[in-house]
Amino acid sequence: MLLIQFAEGQSRYIATFSSYARQFLGNMERPDVDKITGLSPVISIEQKTVNKNPRSTVGTTTEIYDFLRLLYARAATAYSYNSGEKMVKYSTLKILELIFDSFSNKKVYVLAPLVQGRKGHYKELFEQIMKKGFLHARINGEIKELSYNIKLDRYKSHNIELVVDKLVVDQVDEKRVKDSLDIAMKHGKGIMMLLDFETGKVRYFSKKLMCPTSGLSYNEPAPHTFSFNSPHGACPQCSGLGVINEVDIKKIIPDDSLSIRNGGIKPLGKYRQSLIFCQIEAIVHKHKCTLNTPISELPHAALNTLMYGSSEMFTMITAPLGMVSNHFMNFEGINTYLLKLSETDTETEQELEGSGSEASLFKKATCPECGGKRLKKESLHFKIDNKNISDLSDMDIQSLYNWFLKINDFLEDKEKKIASEIIKEIQARIKFLLDVGLHYLSLNRNSKTLSGGESQRIRLATQIGSQLVNVLYILDEPSIGLHQRDNDRLIDALKS
Ligand SMILES: [Zn+2]
Structure with a gap:
């Protein structure tokens, strides 16, 4: 029926x-x-694990994670990943007050940070700021006069600040201080610095979230800041998956008594004229070895560079086409080389795997950047009760429920007010998961590892959470995997 x-x-x-x-x-x-x-409208919930997507978790399926993201965007406190200090954010008025407090009668440079630790020669940038009438910049810690032929080493990272003004902080000339501050804020995109002329010390001021000692700044948090499925939140190295493919070195070099020329790096085979072998040759030469050296005798540093690459420059003596010339290059490593090959070309992968061994050359490893937490560093430094959003996702549902009962103790009054509706919603949804007997799962549990029964109960709890009324639910054998007690609770939950 x-x-x-x-x-x-x-x-x-x-x-x-x-x-x-x-x-x-x-x-x-x-x-x-x-x-x-x-x-009534009918929804059938079957007992099967439908979701094979590695990005789907208990948290995303039940939408509880979406509400957690909202909670963290509104009510979490930001900490600097450089110094561990609480991030600060000031209004212009407050910044002015702080400046007069700590720099009164001192001679200072007012600076606007333009480039922080990025590579490039910045010729156009210098031209642009000169056109705007500025005469000096602080480049890698040194104040320099600008000219049209100024050009930096494009392969090195640089710090560049615009010198907006040089002045004595004086109440009499408050307007000048204020004007310079405004200009610096505009060019520094919400951040400015004061350089004490005498001590050479720098202090940062910001209208955005900022670390008071290192000047590190975060964007205003939004729900997508905490999403591992969005480029705004995902760890850049694993793109939010928490795991990366890594080359299994034992399968790449099954016999380290062989030399590279004799096919010691198995997926590459024996030596032939090609770019990758030229690059490898340049690296081993730099370590005073040759392609005939058995791999076991290569210095550790050489092997490390071969596998994982280096941003150092190497001189290539033999170009791929047999010509002799000097080339500079930096090497991405055999690891990345093989990964890229396997991503762009499935045939190559089969070929590589075939020549490698029966199993894949790659193994899954926890992402070294995020430690499997899927989010970028910045997102993991927003905390409530010293817990980031990933810590909450690691907790089992019962502990999470207990923590949420006490959450108001960890929030300031203002945050409590902002977050109260979100907290109610989360508490109700976690309760539904408890009601269907899933107290032992955690929000970060991957959907594809759930049993059919667990999957069904999660979808059911999500349905209850959506608070549709007058809906007919059809479950196949709901008693399988559910205790009588859970069954009763479930029916109660559905009735209400
Ligand atoms: Zn990662």
Whole structure:
């Protein structure tokens, strides 16, 4: 009977689609009934693990993680990942007050940070700021007069600050201090610095979240800051998956008594004229070895560079086409080389794997950047009760529920007010998971590792959480995997 109701519900639902959309759905037979009256919308929840997506977790499926993201964007406290200090954020008025407090009658440079630890020659940047009438910049800690032929080493990282003004902090000339501050804030995109002329010490001031000692700044947090499925939140190295593919060195070099020339690096085979071998040759030469040296006798540093690359420059003596010339290059490493090959070309992967061994050359490893936490460093430094959003996702549902009962103790009054509705929603949804007997799961549990029964109960809890009314749910054998007690609770939850 239930299945007939479901079939009828489904065909009525599909009847609401346009004929264009219906053609993609194939022919849906109407159930063989004369009449059904008072049929509610029907949702069938089957016992199967449907989601194979590695990005889907208990937290995302139940939407609890979405509410946690909202909570962290609104109510979490930011800490600097450089110094561990609480990040600060000031208004212009407050900054002015701080400046007069600590720099009164001192001679200072007012600086606007333009480049922080980035590579490039910055010729255009210098031209632009000169056109705007500025005469000096602080380049890598040194104040320099600007000229049209100034150019930096493009392969090195630089720190560049614009010198906006040089002045004595004096109440009499408060307007000048204020004007310079405004200009510096504008060019520094919300951040400025004061350089004490006498001591050479620098202090940062910011209208954005900023570390008071290192000047590190964060963007205003938004829900996507905490999403591992968004480029705004995901760890850049593993793109939010928490794991990376790594070359299994034992399979790459199964016999280290062989030399590289004799095929010691198995997926590359024996020596031939190609760019990768020229690069490898340049590296071993730099370590005073040759391609004939057995791999076991290569210095550790050489092997490390070969596997994982280096930003150092090497001189290539033999160019790929057999010509002799001097080339400079930096090397990405055999690890990255093989990964890129396998990503761009499946045939190569099969070829590589075939020549490697029976199993894949790659193994899954925890991402070294985020430690498997999936989020970028900045996102992991927003905390409530000294816990970041990933710590909460690691907790089992029961502990998480208990923690949320006490959450108001960890929040300031203002945050409590902002977050109260979100907290209620999260508490209710966690409660549904407890009600269906899933107290032992955690939010970061991958959906594809769940059993069919667990998956079904999670979808059911999500449905209850969505608070639809007058819906008919059809479950296949709901008692499988559910204790009688959970069953009763479930029915109670559905009734309410
Ligand atoms: Zn990562």
